Amino acid sequence: MTDTPRPAPQYGEYATPEEQQEIIRRSGGPQGAVPAGDAQVLPVAVPPPSVASTPAPEAAAAAANPRRRDRFVTIALLAYGLFTVVTTIPQLIDYAAFAELWMRMAGIDADFTAVAEGRAWGTTAAVLFAVGWIVTALLSWRAIVRGRLSWWIALVGAVVSFIVVSICLSVPLMSDPAVIEGVLRSG
Numbered sequence: 001m002t003d004t005p006r007p008a009p010q011y012g013e014y015a016t017p018e019e020q021q022e023i024i025r026r027s028g029g030p031q032g033a034v035p036a037g038d039a040q041v042l043p044v045a046v047p048p049p050s051v052a053s054t055p056a057p058e059a060a061a062a063a064a065n066p067r068r069r070d071r072f073v074t075i076a077l078l079a080y081g082l083f084t085v086v087t088t089i090p091q092l093i094d095y096a097a098f099a100e101l102w103m104r105m106a107g108i109d110a111d112f113t114a115v116a117e118g119r120a121w122g123t124t125a126a127v128l129f130a131v132g133w134i135v136t137a138l139l140s141w142r143a144i145v146r147g148r149l150s151w152w153i154a155l156v157g158a159v160v161s162f163i164v165v166s167i168c169l170s171v172p173l174m175s176d177p178a179v180i181e182g183v184l185r186s187g
Contacts (some may be wrong), residue, residue, distance in 0.1 A: 004167070006019070009021055010083055019152075027177075028036075038155060046143075056165040062123070064167075067144070067147060067149070067150075070144075070149055070150055070151050071144055071150070071155075074140050074143075074144060074150040074151045074153070074154050075156035077151065077155065078133075078136070078137050078140060078154050079159070081133050081136065081137075081154065081157070081158055082137075084131060085129050085130055085133045088129060089129065089130065091131065092122045092123070092125045092126040092165075092169070093122055093123055093126050094122070095115075095118035095119050095121065095122030095123075095162075095169075095172065096112055096118055096120075098111035098122065098169070099118055099172070099173060099176075099179075100112055102173070103182065104180065106183075106186075107186055108179065108182040108183055108186050109186060110178045110179055110181060110182025110183075110185075112173075112176060112178065112179060113176055113177070113178045114172045114176040115174060115178075116121045117171075117172045117175065117176075118168055118172040118176075121168050121169065121171050121172045122168075122169070122172075123170050125165045127169035128161070128164050128168060129161055129165050129166060132160065132161030132164065132165075133157070133161065135157065136153060136156075136157025136158070136161070138153055139153050139157065140153045140154050141175045167184055
């Protein structure tokens, strides 16, 4: 080593164990400092942040909570989904009325006759719709807690639930001979 002391390493620079010990010795040392040569990994002194490197309050808030917008969108989607599920379940349970309304809107002049089968499939669809929302909410919450992107879980859950419910609703309609005959007549 030369007689002129080397400047203390800056944050991110590597210091030799000897240089680390010298910095610790000059700064008063941390509690429990290890004498030179007794340890392979030594603590590195971190310089205090300068005033120029202090972020603005807006940047600090954004850095402290980078997923705030994601959480808001996820919760909004889940709230909309809950509203949809709660308002749709009564319609699904009264499947005969749903089928009559669907046929009227589709321009099919027929009467729905598979009432018992429709009630079973409608109740199944209602339960699956509610379970789909619950599973989506749990997966979204889990992603939010872990700090991961979560808005897409609410969208995928809604699409999957909609597909499953649509299949359940179409089974009794497509198996009712009166509906099939009405579709063929109007088409």
